[in-house]
Amino acid sequence: AQSVTQLGSHVSVSEGALVLLRCNYSSSVPPYLFWYVQYPNQGLQLLLKYTTGATLVKGINGFEAEFKKSETSFHLTKPSAHMSDAAEYFCAVTPGAGNMLTFGGGTRLMVKP
Amino acid sequence: GAVVSQHPSRVICKSGTSVKIECRSLDFQATTMFWYRQFPKQSLMLMATSNEGSKATYEQGVEKDKFLINHASLTLSTLTVTSAHPEDSSFYICSARARETIDTEAFFGQGTRLTVV
Numbered sequence: 043a044q045s046v047t048q049l050g051s052h053v054s055v056s057e058g059a060l061v062l063l064r065c066n067y068s069s070s071v072p073p074y075l076f077w078y079v080q081y082p083n084q085g086l087q088l089l090l091k092y093t094t095g096a097t098l099v100k101g102i103n104g105f106e107a108e109f110k111k112s113e114t115s116f117h118l119t120k121p122s123a124h125m126s127d128a129a130e131y132f133c134a135v136t137p138g139a140g141n142m143l144t145f146g147g148g149t150r151l152m153v154k155p
Numbered sequence: 156g157a158v159v160s161q162h163p164s165r166v167i168c169k170s171g172t173s174v175k176i177e178c179r180s181l182d183f184q185a186t187t188m189f190w191y192r193q194f195p196k197q198s199l200m201l202m203a204t205s206n207e208g209s210k211a212t213y214e215q216g217v218e219k220d221k222f223l224i225n226h227a228s229l230t231l232s233t234l235t236v237t238s239a240h241p242e243d244s245s246f247y248i249c250s251a252r253a254r255e256t257i258d259t260e261a262f263f264g265q266g267t268r269l270t271v272v
Contacts, residue, residue, distance in 0.1 A: 078263075085161065085248050085263040086199075132198065142189055143250075143261060147198045 044069045044135045046146035054152040061120040063149045065107075065133030068114060075116040076134040076143065077107055086132065092116065103127070128153045157183045159251050161264025168239055168271055176234045176267045178249030184229035185251035189261065190222075193246040205232050239271040 049064040067073055074093045078086040090101025097109040107118045116133060130150050134143040158181040168174050178188055186207050191199040203219075205211040205226035213219045221243075223235040232251075236243055246268050250261040 083164075083246070083266065083268060085159075085265040086250075087263070142201055142204055144201075145198045150196075 044073065044137055044144045046133050046135050046144055048131075048133050048146035048149050050149055051147060052150045052152065054154060055123045056154045057125055058122050061105075061118070061123045061127065061151065063118040063131050063133075063151065065116045065118065065146060066114055067116060067133070067135045069135055069137060071137045073135045073137060075107075075109060076136075077101065077105070077116075077118050078132045078134060079103075080130040080132065080148075089118070089131075123151075123153045125153050125155065127151060157181075157251075157253060157262045159185075159249065159262045159264040161249055161267055163267060164265055165268045166270070168269070170240055170271055171238055173235055173237045174239055174269060176236075176247055176249075176269075178232045178234070178251065178264050180230045180251045180253075180262070183251075183253045185232075185253060186229065187252045188226055188232040189250045189252075190224060190232075190234050191248045191250070193248060193266075195246075199248060202234075236269065239269070241271045244269055244271045 045068045047066045076091045077089040080086050089105050090099045092099045092109045100106045105120045130148050132148050133146040136143050160179045162177045188205050190202045193199045202217045203211045203213045205224045207226050207229050211224035226232040248266045249264045252261045
């Protein structure tokens with residue numbers, strides 16, 4: 043079974059500041075990990091994913107995440123926040139191809155001018 | 156990336172009526188589609204998994220007679236909320252996974268905001 047924990051349901055940063063959204067997972071098998079972004083009343087857009095290979099993954103809009111097996115973490119970062127980054131972010135895990143995604147509780151990112 | 160179209164984006168219906176939500180994969184064939192429900196300020200909860208040509212698999216606590224899922228083709232899955240009640244008001248999101256791919260990415264529809272009055 044898989045589970046995902048996102049620490050902090052709300053994160054507030056100033057524009058230009060570092061963004062760090064935390065995600066820890068548990069999985070009985072090597073996981074595939076994802077970060078999605080959701081804007082109000084919209085579906086989910088994939089930011090980035092880790093399947094195999096390089097543990098530092100770069101995604102769209104300047105986001106990146108690092109898979110740390112020893113820490114069972116997949117934290118999402120962005121060096122400099124932009125107002126347009128304000129949204130809900132979800133971390134998700136799946137045990138492999140063809141399986142459903144298990145989502146974390148989500149983190150609402152607020153960006154202050 | 157691949158496109159999943161969900162329709163309608165918003166629907167308001169009267170209590171006791173049924174509502175059908177469509178999820179279409181526009182540029183790929185989806186052997187598996189997932190239906191999620193999202194309550195305000197909460198995460199996505201998987202309702203059911205549907206595979207083309209077979210019956211959907213429902214998660215525990217989801218009434219299969221209330222939430223009818225049909226996945227009749229490789230590009231279309233429908234969710235019908237039967238005899239809707241105000242407590243069924245929610246945001247419903249589908250996602251589709253392409254067949255014959257080693258990539259585990261699932262593509263999401265835009266979601267449907269259902270309001271039952």
